[in-house]
Each structure stands twice: as structure tokens, then as C-alpha cells.
Amino acid sequence: MLHKTPKNGILQKGKRRRSQIPSLRLHFIAYPVLHLPPFDLHCGVNMFLTRVLGRRLFSTARSEASAAGAAVRTAHNPLEEFFEVDRNPEEEKPVVYGRSWKASELRLKSWDDLNKLWYVLLKEKNMLMTQRQMLHAQNLRFPNPERLPKVRKSMCRIKHVLTERAIEDPDPRRSAEMKRMINAL
Numbered sequence: 655m656l657h658k659t660p661k662n663g664i665l666q667k668g669k670r671r672r673s674q675i676p677s678l679r680l681h682f683i684a685y686p687v688l689h690l691p692p693f694d695l696h697c698g699v700n701m702f703l704t705r706v707l708g709r710r711l712f713s714t715a716r717s718e719a720s721a722a723g724a725a726v727r728t729a730h731n732p733l734e735e736f737f738e739v740d741r742n743p744e745e746e747k748p749v750v751y752g753r754s755w756k757a758s759e760l761r762l763k764s765w766d767d768l769n770k771l772w773y774v775l776l777k778e779k780n781m782l783m784t785q786r787q788m789l790h791a792q793n794l795r796f797p798n799p800e801r802l803p804k805v806r807k808s809m810c811r812i813k814h815v816l817t818e819r820a821i822e823d824p825d826p827r828r829s830a831e832m833k834r835m836i837n838a839l
Contacts, residue, residue, distance in 0.1 A: 738781065754804040760815045772812050779805045813839060
């Protein structure tokens, strides 16, 4: 292995000394990596984030249309996707969250649509569990705890529909491959 020496810049054969290896120190806030009925993007977490981080991470959704638009927005910082968009405290009407997907609805979806929906649900589950953990650490109540079971139920139903499709496949090799892939989810 050839290495450049710091003194003369000439390539030499041999091992690199420990002092020549650059060290990398990362400083970040470690949130747990965790696992949507769709578009559940409102909560009071932003108040905490504003105090801790000293800046506002999310835009406030002023209407349902802007909330839906915020659901598909791309985050400038990847960590932003672990938190919900802030809800305007002046809004008095409660936010209505979606329901879990029914198996009959999922049976109508294509393989690609189910795959995309799986990852949307996984992202929502990660966001909800991160929010729950953060609020628990602050001794605050997790708002709308019924959302997490809806996400889990939808994910189980997707696996069920995919397993049904794998069983119905006439090719045993392809069926076994599909089952392995489904079990890995």
C-alpha cells in the first residue's frame, strides 16, 4: 500500500502511522431510529424544538391544503423528517387524523404502490415513535396515541396482502422468493 508522507509528499510503501489517520468527530443530537394513516403532520413538538435548537425547523400549516402540501415537502435537514409540522395554537378545532388502511383497499393496489405505501408508513412510524420518545423524556403527554396502532395495523395488513399474493403465485420458486422478501420487511 502506498502512502504520502507528510514531510516530503513522496509515495512510500508501508503502513500508515496512527497520527497520519485523520480523526472525525461528529457532534449531533442522537434521536432513536424507530420505525402514517397518511398525512398526520400536526403537533406541538415544534415549541420544544424552537427552544432547544434556537430556530424554527418547520413551516406552520395554515389550512388543510397547506398541511397536505407540507406532507410531501422535502426536508432541508434529514432530521426534520422525524418531526411533525407545527400546528397553529390559535386553531381551536381539533385535527382529524386518518384511519388505518383496510385489506380490501390494499388488495386493489399494485405491487409498486404497496411498496411505496410501506415506506411511507415506516417513515410515519419512525416520526411518531421519535416524537413519543422525545415527549416522554420531557415528561409531556404524547398527543393522539391512537395514531401509532393505526400505522402498525396498516403495515400488518400490507404484509398480509403481499403474503396472499405470494401464496397465489403458481411458480413455487417465485412464491418462495416473495415470501422471503415479505418476511424480511
